Amino acid sequence: MGHSQKESVWGSCNLFSRKAILFSLTLLVFFNFHLKDTQAHPLSPPTELFAQDTPNDHGKSISLNWNLSPDDGKVEGGVLSYEILRSTGLQGVFEVVGSVPAGTKEFTDQDTALVNSHNYYYKSRAVAVTDSAVSEIFGPVTPSGQWFHTGKTSVFVATLLFCLIIIVAISYAKRGGKLYIRPLAGINAVDEAIGRATEMGQPILFVPGLGEAYEVATIAAFTILGRVARKTAEYQSRLIVPAYYPMVMVVSQEVVKSAYMDVGRPDIYNEKDIFFVTQEQFPYAAAVNGIMLRERPAANFYLGKFYAESLMLAETGFLAGSIQIAGTDEPIQIPFFVAACDYVLIGEELYAASAYLSRDPVQLGTLKGQDWNKLAIVILVGLGILTATLGFAWFINLFNVNI
Amino acid sequence: MRRQLPLAITFITAFTLAVQYFIPHRTFEILYEVSQVWLQIVGAFAMVLGIVSLWQLHWGKARGRKPGWGYSIVTLVCLTAMIVFGFTGPTKLGEVGPGEWIGPFNWSYDNVLSPLSATMFALLAYFIASAAYRAFRARTALATILLLSAVIVMLGRVPLGDVISFGLFSKVANWLLYVPNVAAKRAIVIGVGLGVAAMSLKVMLGIERSYMGGE
Numbered sequence: 001m002g003h004s005q006k007e008s009v010w011g012s013c014n015l016f017s018r019k020a021i022l023f024s025l026t027l028l029v030f031f032n033f034h035l036k037d038t039q040a041h042p043l044s045p046p047t048e049l050f051a052q053d054t055p056n057d058h059g060k061s062i063s064l065n066w067n068l069s070p071d072d073g074k075v076e077g078g079v080l081s082y083e084i085l086r087s088t089g090l091q092g093v094f095e096v097v098g099s100v101p102a103g104t105k106e107f108t109d110q111d112t113a114l115v116n117s118h119n120y121y122y123k124s125r126a127v128a129v130t131d132s133a134v135s136e137i138f139g140p141v142t143p144s145g146q147w148f149h150t151g152k153t154s155v156f157v158a159t160l161l162f163c164l165i166i167i168v169a170i171s172y173a174k175r176g177g178k179l180y181i182r183p184l185a186g187i188n189a190v191d192e193a194i195g196r197a198t199e200m201g202q203p204i205l206f207v208p209g210l211g212e213a214y215e216v217a218t219i220a221a222f223t224i225l226g227r228v229a230r231k232t233a234e235y236q237s238r239l240i241v242p243a244y245y246p247m248v249m250v251v252s253q254e255v256v257k258s259a260y261m262d263v264g265r266p267d268i269y270n271e272k273d274i275f276f277v278t279q280e281q282f283p284y285a286a287a288v289n290g291i292m293l294r295e296r297p298a299a300n301f302y303l304g305k306f307y308a309e310s311l312m313l314a315e316t317g318f319l320a321g322s323i324q325i326a327g328t329d330e331p332i333q334i335p336f337f338v339a340a341c342d343y344v345l346i347g348e349e350l351y352a353a354s355a356y357l358s359r360d361p362v363q364l365g366t367l368k369g370q371d372w373n374k375l376a377i378v379i380l381v382g383l384g385i386l387t388a389t390l391g392f393a394w395f396i397n398l399f400n401v402n403i
Numbered sequence: 404m405r406r407q408l409p410l411a412i413t414f415i416t417a418f419t420l421a422v423q424y425f426i427p428h429r430t431f432e433i434l435y436e437v438s439q440v441w442l443q444i445v446g447a448f449a450m451v452l453g454i455v456s457l458w459q460l461h462w463g464k465a466r467g468r469k470p471g472w473g474y475s476i477v478t479l480v481c482l483t484a485m486i487v488f489g490f491t492g493p494t495k496l497g498e499v500g501p502g503e504w505i506g507p508f509n510w511s512y513d514n515v516l517s518p519l520s521a522t523m524f525a526l527l528a529y530f531i532a533s534a535a536y537r538a539f540r541a542r543t544a545l546a547t548i549l550l551l552s553a554v555i556v557m558l559g560r561v562p563l564g565d566v567i568s569f570g571l572f573s574k575v576a577n578w579l580l581y582v583p584n585v586a587a588k589r590a591i592v593i594g595v596g597l598g599v600a601a602m603s604l605k606v607m608l609g610i611e612r613s614y615m616g617g618e
Contacts, residue, residue, distance in 0.1 A: 056427050057427050058427050058428055058429040058432050059428075059429055060429075116429075145427065145428040145429045145430075146426075146427050146428060147426055147428050148425060148426060149425055149426065149427050152424070152425050155424075155425075156425050159600075162597075162600060163604065166601060166604060213614075214442075216598075216599045216602045216603060216606075219602065219606060219611070219613075219614050220602060222613055222614045223611070223613040223614070226613050243453075245446075245449070245453075246446075246449035246450050246451075246452050246453025246454075246456075247445070247446060247449040249449075249452070249453055249456060250449055250452060251614060254615070255613070255614065258615075272456075272459065272460055272463065275456045275457065275460045276452075276453030276454070276456045276457050277457070280516070280520065281520070282519075282520040282521075282523035282524055283516070283519070283520065283523070285523060286523050290471070290474065294470055294471050308524065308527060311527060311530045311531060311534055312523075312526065312527060312530050314534075315530040315533060315534050316530075319533075329595040329598070329599070331588050331591045331592060331595075334591070335538075336534065338538070339534040339535070339537060339538040340534050340537075346591065347591040347592075347594045347595045347598065348591075348594035348595055348597065348598030350598070351598035351599070351601065351602045352598070354605075354611055354613055362610050363605070363610060363611070366601050366604065366605050366610065367601070369601065370597050370598060370601045373597050373601075374593070374594065374597055377593060377597075
């Protein structure tokens with residue numbers, strides 16, 4: 001009876017239904033097997049972990065890199081991130097010091113807990129949703145500070161060459177070698193401007209710019225201020241110096257005072273004419289413009305660092321009818337001064353003033369050395385163009401700077 | 404000794420800071436940081452001298468009723484008020500929420516000084532116009548070239564220029580800006596760079612000492 005019932009059940013299915021059931025069972029078995037296979041396969045760790053002291057730094061830093069786990073990039077069960085573990089001993093406890101997302105092959109350990117000259121051991125751990133795999137231990141690695149930045153070798157060599165050329169030029173000048181310095185109209189006009197102010201009985205305004213006292217352009221301005229102060233002391237004219245920084249005021253007072261003492265007229269030196277105005281750009285411009293319109297100086301000097309206020313000052317001075325001499329190393333401001341001033345010291349001419357004024361062989365030597373260096377740069381630029389055109393990249397690579 | 408000691412200090416300081424650029428070691432990093440702190444301390448003391456100088460100048464002008472003495476009164480009142488606000492009033496630093504009182508010091512800075520500075524900066528447009536009028540007068544051949552270049556660059560920067568020249572002005576303007584203009588600017592920058600290096604070397608070696616007074 002039972003046998004007949006079983007037969008009747010199977011007997012009720014047609015051929016297609018039987019095939020469908022068999023196919024479904026096969027699929028189930030396959031997927032079940034595949035699922036088990038995936039779960040059973042362990043996560044592969046990252047390989048070839050390498051760590052080294054980070055080059056060209058002050059220490060307390062170790063750079064690591066590794067090869068990605070073969071499971072990196074898999075959609076299912078793939079690596080999500082890599083954790084970097086550090087220990088002070090091979091058998092010690094490894095602590096996580098950082099983590100990077102999947103696909104990343106490097107990490108820089110800059111933990112403040114790192115101590116220079118101490119040994120450290122590292123592991124990299126690939127992390128998945130339910131699994132993780134740790135690489136081999138690498139170490140010991142010792143962080144340390146370097147005494148030379150190899151990425152700046154080209155700058156170092158260029159600096160040495162620059163100094164060498166300057167020294168050669170100075171020794172040439174000291175031996176009596178003839179050095180031609182082209183006339184600087186702006187410097188030549190200083191005496192003329194001061195003479196004009198004296199004749200008119202008007203003061204002279206000297207604006208040392210918006211640079212701090214330690215900036216090279218401001219130091220160059222002090223040199224010319226010394227020259228201007230000597231002349232004003234000789235002609236007994238009034239010299240006004242509004243300063244943007246208190247330190248510039250202090251140095252300017254010292255420069256002017258020394259100049260007055262050098263020409264034997266300390267009695268007419270007035271410290272109150274060299275004063276601090278403000279450290280705000282446009283209030284400073286407004287104050288200096290006010291001085292120009294009230295005091296009506298016959299000669300204005302703008303020498304040093306200037307920014308957007310350059311044209312405001314120079315244009316006001318022009319409208320006030322003053323003779324104006326300007327000089328700055330800010331390329332953007334030079335056209336404004338050219339448009340509004342009578343004489344302009346362009347860029348490096350500002351620095352050449354002390355050599356030009358003193359005619360001291362040592363000073364002239366440095367100026368000439370500067371020119372020779374410029375020639376060397378022109379030659380190198382030409383060689384760079386030629387080698388790059390011919391496809392020799394090594395020549396340009398010599399000048400790479402990796403900071 | 405009055406000359407030698409400052410020159411020696413200058414040489415040691417300048418040499419150390421120049422060498423520091425090539426040495427990443429912590430020792431030199433600390434030296435650099437310390438020098439920056441010293442610079443700030445010296446600057447702070449100099450600020451006291453600056454304020455004293457400012458006060459003496461304007462107090463003298465106000466007392467003597469010299470021309471423009473009214474401005475001196477305004478300067479002294481503002482200087483005093485800002486010092487008082489800075490020391491006594493609450494000063495909110497960083498992000499400020501809507502309607503939050505930022506203190507009288509910041510309020511004065513934001514609502515008085517900043518608009519006045521912006522006004523002064525805006526005047527630059529008029530100064531540029533008057534300077535350009537003079538600079539672009541075609542008196543010589545060079546001035547004429549300058550005028551033509553300026554006109555092309557100005558037209559090349561506005562849509563109208565391209566409409567009337569079928570796109571030619573913007574191309575010529577770009578060429579003028581990125582070829583001859585940049586070449587001249589780079590020449591100046593290279594010259595300035597060498598000048599700065601030479602000047603620094605002269606100061607370091609004591610060849611240039613005019614900043615100490617005298618020539």
